[in-house]
Amino acid sequence: MLALKLAIRNLLGAGLRTWLTAGVLSIAFVVMVFYQGLLDGWNLHARSTTREWEIGGGQYWHPAYDRFDPFSLQEAHAPLSPQALELAAAGRIVPELITQATAYPDGRMVNLLIRGIPPGQQLLSLPTAALAADSVGIPALIGRRMAASLRLQPGDALLLRWRDRSGVFDAREVTIVGIFRADVPSIDQGQIWLPLATVQEMTGMAGEATLLVSAPDQAPLPLAGWVFKDTDFLLKEFTEVIHSKKAGSSIIYGTMLAIALLAIFDTQVLSIFRRRREIGTYMALGMTRGQVIGLFTVEGAAHSLFALLLASIYGLPLLHWLGTHGISMPEVADATGMTIGDKMLPVYSAGMVLFSVAVVILSTAIVSYLPARRIARLKPTEALRGRAQ
Amino acid sequence: MKCTILCLILVLAAGSVPAQTAGEIIRKIDDNLSARNRVTESAMTIHGRRGSRTLTAKSYAEGTRKAFTEYLSPAAERGTKMLKLEGQLWIYSPGTDRTVQISGHLLRQSVMGSDLSYEDMMDDRKLAEIYEPSIAGEEELDGRPVWILELTARVSDAAYPRQKLWVDRERFVPLRQELYARSGKLLKTALLSDLQRVGGRWYPMQVLYKDMLKQGKGTEFRTTQIAFDQAIPEWIFTKAALKQ
Numbered sequence: 001m002l003a004l005k006l007a008i009r010n011l012l013g014a015g016l017r018t019w020l021t022a023g024v025l026s027i028a029f030v031v032m033v034f035y036q037g038l039l040d041g042w043n044l045h046a047r048s049t050t051r052e053w054e055i056g057g058g059q060y061w062h063p064a065y066d067r068f069d070p071f072s073l074q075e076a077h078a079p080l081s082p083q084a085l086e087l088a089a090a091g092r093i094v095p096e097l098i099t100q101a102t103a104y105p106d107g108r109m110v111n112l113l114i115r116g117i118p119p120g121q122q123l124l125s126l127p128t129a130a131l132a133a134d135s136v137g138i139p140a141l142i143g144r145r146m147a148a149s150l151r152l153q154p155g156d157a158l159l160l161r162w163r164d165r166s167g168v169f170d171a172r173e174v175t176i177v178g179i180f181r182a183d184v185p186s187i188d189q190g191q192i193w194l195p196l197a198t199v200q201e202m203t204g205m206a207g208e209a210t211l212l213v214s215a216p217d218q219a220p221l222p223l224a225g226w227v228f229k230d231t232d233f234l235l236k237e238f239t240e241v242i243h244s245k246k247a248g249s250s251i252i253y254g255t256m257l258a259i260a261l262l263a264i265f266d267t268q269v270l271s272i273f274r275r276r277r278e279i280g281t282y283m284a285l286g287m288t289r290g291q292v293i294g295l296f297t298v299e300g301a302a303h304s305l306f307a308l309l310l311a312s313i314y315g316l317p318l319l320h321w322l323g324t325h326g327i328s329m330p331e332v333a334d335a336t337g338m339t340i341g342d343k344m345l346p347v348y349s350a351g352m353v354l355f356s357v358a359v360v361i362l363s364t365a366i367v368s369y370l371p372a373r374r375i376a377r378l379k380p381t382e383a384l385r386g387r388a389q
Numbered sequence: 390m391k392c393t394i395l396c397l398i399l400v401l402a403a404g405s406v407p408a409q410t411a412g413e414i415i416r417k418i419d420d421n422l423s424a425r426n427r428v429t430e431s432a433m434t435i436h437g438r439r440g441s442r443t444l445t446a447k448s449y450a451e452g453t454r455k456a457f458t459e460y461l462s463p464a465a466e467r468g469t470k471m472l473k474l475e476g477q478l479w480i481y482s483p484g485t486d487r488t489v490q491i492s493g494h495l496l497r498q499s500v501m502g503s504d505l506s507y508e509d510m511m512d513d514r515k516l517a518e519i520y521e522p523s524i525a526g527e528e529e530l531d532g533r534p535v536w537i538l539e540l541t542a543r544v545s546d547a548a549y550p551r552q553k554l555w556v557d558r559e560r561f562v563p564l565r566q567e568l569y570a571r572s573g574k575l576l577k578t579a580l581l582s583d584l585q586r587v588g589g590r591w592y593p594m595q596v597l598y599k600d601m602l603k604q605g606k607g608t609e610f611r612t613t614q615i616a617f618d619q620a621i622p623e624w625i626f627t628k629a630a631l632k633q
Contacts, residue, residue, distance in 0.1 A: 071492050107604025109499070159602055161570065166546045170571040171602065 003291075007299035011306065014267075018306060021263045025307035025360065028256035030315035032356045034322065035249040037346030041323075043242045044347055045183070046339035047235060052125045053184045055234045057216040060084075060093070060226035065210055070113070073098055077165075077208045078225055084212060092218050094121045095209035097199045101162035103192070105150040112146075112190045114162060116199025123215050126187065130178035131195045138198055140174040143188025145334055147179045154179060160192070164204040172202075183341045185334060241338060257360070260307075261367045268300045268371040279375055280383030293372045300368020304361045322346055411522035411538060417561035418554075419515040421590045426451045426621050430614040435503045436606035444501055445613075453514055455626040466501065470631045478507055481631035488631050503608040504577070504600040509548075516540065519547045527558070530565060531582075534558045549576065560584055560591035575601050588617045 011018045051057070065076035080088065080095060087093040097116040102109055117124075119131035126141070133139045142152065152158060154176050161171040174194065182188060200206050212226060220228045232239075272279070282292050326343035333340050409417075427450050434443045444466055448458040456473040460466040468483035478491040491507050499506055516522075520540035527536055540552040551573070555565040566579040577600055581593035592615060599607035624630055 104602040107602075109600075109603055161576065161602060163548070164571070167548060168542070168546065168550050168571055169548055169568075169576060171574040171576060172570075172572050 003295045003298045004302070006295060007302045010299055011302055017267065018303065019310075021260065021267060022303050022306035022310055024256070024263060025260035025303060025364070026310035026315065028253055028260050029307055029311045029356060029360050030319065031256055032253040032359070033315070033348060033353055034319060034346060035253055036246070036352050036356065037319070037323070037348040038327070038344055039242055039246055039249065040349060040352060041345045041347040042340065045341055045345070046238055047231075049183045049341070050235060050238070050339050051216060051231060053182050054124065054187050054213075055231055056094070056123055056213040057218050058214045058220065058228055058230045059234060060212040060214065060223050060228050062210055063225070063227055070100055073100055073113075073210065076210050077205050079207045080209055080212075081224060083221075084223055084226070087221075088118070088212075091121070091123060092215045094118060094123045094213040095196060096211050096213065097196060097203070097205060097208060098210040099162060099199065099203050101160050101192075103150065104159040104161070105152065110150060112192055114160065114199055114202075115191055115193050116196035117193055118196045123213060125182070126193065127178055127180050128193065131193065133177050136175035136177060138172060138174040138194060139177040141178045141180060141193040142176060143191065144179055144181050145185060145188045146191065147176075149189070152176050152179075158192075162202065164202065166204065170202065184339045185337050186339075189337065238339065257363065261363055264300055264303050264364055265367045265371060268296065268368055271299070272296065272371060272374055276378070276383045279378055280380050280385075283378075283380035284384060289376045289378075293369070293375050296372040296375065297365060297369040300372070301361065301365040303368075304364035307360065308357065319346070319348060323348060409536075411524045412517070414524075414536060414538060414556055414561065415516045415520065415522045415540070418556060418563060419517050421560070421562050421592065423453065423515055424617040426619060427615060427617045428619045428621065429612050429616075432611045432613055433501070433503060434609040434611070435501065436608065437502060438605070449621050449625050451621060451626060457625050457630060460501075472626065472628060472631055474626060474628075479628060479631060486632070488628060504598045504603065504605065505608060509577075519544055520552065525553075528555075530555050533564060535564060557584065557591075562591045562593055577601060587615055590617070
């Protein structure tokens with residue numbers, strides 16, 4: 001306690017130098033919390049949105065299906081077993097049949113995936129009820145990215161060409177009955193949603209599906225002929241992106257932290273050099289070398305307390321404002337192909353904030369201790385004369 | 390009197406053309422257009438929105454299952470090679486020095502921006518193997534007497550379930566071809582012209598392909614040289630030949 005009191009008195013006595021060092025350290029702390037909060041917020045939003053719109057509580061895949069390999073679609077389809085049909089009727093799973101096709105908007109050629117889904121499904125947030133429209137030939141649903149890319153509006157007709165299970169060409173016009181707005185690009189870009197029964201008829205795959213989306217509260221079931229993929233697997237690539245982004249952002253706030261720590265290190269070296277007589281006096285009065293090292297280490301580490309104080313004065317309102325209003329994303333963010341909202345809202349968890357506090361205090365304590373070790377080599381008599389070995 | 394006799398001879402001569410069944414007609418078309426092997430040099434002119442460009446190529450084909458094409462010009466495409474081998478297609482790009490197999494989505498892409506897709510190139514079985522023909526009528530096309538043939542797929546995996554051909558009645562070469570989807574939608578047309586006698590058969594030296602769902606003036610395919618039944622070394626139809 002005595003060491004802390006002495007440390008705070010000495011730091012306050014140093015005046016502007018202390019506050020400049022603490023200021024830089026506080027900026028590093030606020031940036032650290034903000035970046036981590038931003039990535040955590042993105043992660044939470046993307047996971048919940050993807051579950052709501054695309055993957056539910058997991059998916060049952062046909063064994064040949066590979067979502068990154070469109071070639072696999074030729075083989076990846078199978079009839080639904082009676083058990084799967086029962087679950088589908090109860091709304092516990094949603095079957096989807098996927099096939100490749102070519103669209104011809106305004107005479108252009110665009111490759112896409114046709115995805116058949118039951119119009120009555122309520123498990124996913126997709127507004128598939130629009131597909132129940134029987135006033136148009138083949139109703140189709142697309143996302144806003146696809147609508148912008150193909151320049152389509154509700155009510156527009158779009159010519160599709162595809163090959164059935166035997167490789168026979170067919171072409172028909174579909175009518176856009178709805179354009180949905182979702183933050184999940186994988187259900188939007190290059191995708192067109194049609195009623196499941198229509199896609200089954202178009203492809204000659206009556207009663208078949210490529211994958212089954214499970215309800216969020218549905219425990220995995222052993223469905224013969226289908227392989228269950230949990231949400232961790234389905235979000236694996238996104239998780240890797242977040243980890244990579246976290247590593248990247250740590251370089252930014254790590255650099256700021258390093259600058260502040262360097263200032264503290266320099267301060268400590270200078271302080272020990274200039275206060276040799278004081279160190280000698282402490283030793284002459286009976287303090288052990290360890291106690292003196294501890295005193296100087298606490299003094300250096302106390303910079304972090306000042307930094308946290310400063311950060312709470314200006315950082316709390318700033319982080320709160322950012323957490324409430326978020327950061328608007330530019331239109332080009334859609335082109336990344338990742339689930340990202342119009343705004344990114346940072347989420348600050350207590351664990352993350354405490355971790356950041358611990359990192360700042362611990363790293364400050366370490367850089368304060370390293371130069372203080374020199375004190376151990378000082379002879380009290382020499383130190384009292386103001387000489388250093 | 391002489392004139393009457395001459396007219397009578399001409400009428401009899403015309404009447405002496407043996408009646409052809411639809412099956413015989415498409416077999417003769419296959420005989421004209423297919424060969425044990427052939428070596429061709431061709432120029433493909435693609436008419437796009439921003440103008441036209443021409444690619445020249447040399448091709449080797451063995452039956453309907455093996456084909457090798459090397460693009461000769463323009464400079465940007467020179468050295469690009471394509472190999473079709475037993476239902477599989479590879480492309481070698483000299484720029485990247487890599488060989489890529491074309492399948493799935495990529496098969497639906499057009500070849501070098503033309504109206505032909507890779508999958509069009511893949512399916513070149515003989516007409517008689519795939520279709521049940523019937524004669525729908527007779528008419529004149531570009532001054533040539535033609536039969537109009539309706540072809541309906543007899544196999545379940547024919548890319549186009551229905552075709553319509555306008556076949557030259559004397560040369561047994563289609564002058565016009567229409568390819569239809571299962572729904573009856575016209576997908577592609579081909580206009581064949583400049584028929585020449587090559588190695589005892591009639592062969593269309595120029596074909597204008599048009600994807601009817603796409604905008605544009607189509608793709609002209611001109612055969613500048615063709616030779617049938619040549620001695621083509623077997624190594625041409627190997628993946629190793631792509632990098633040579």
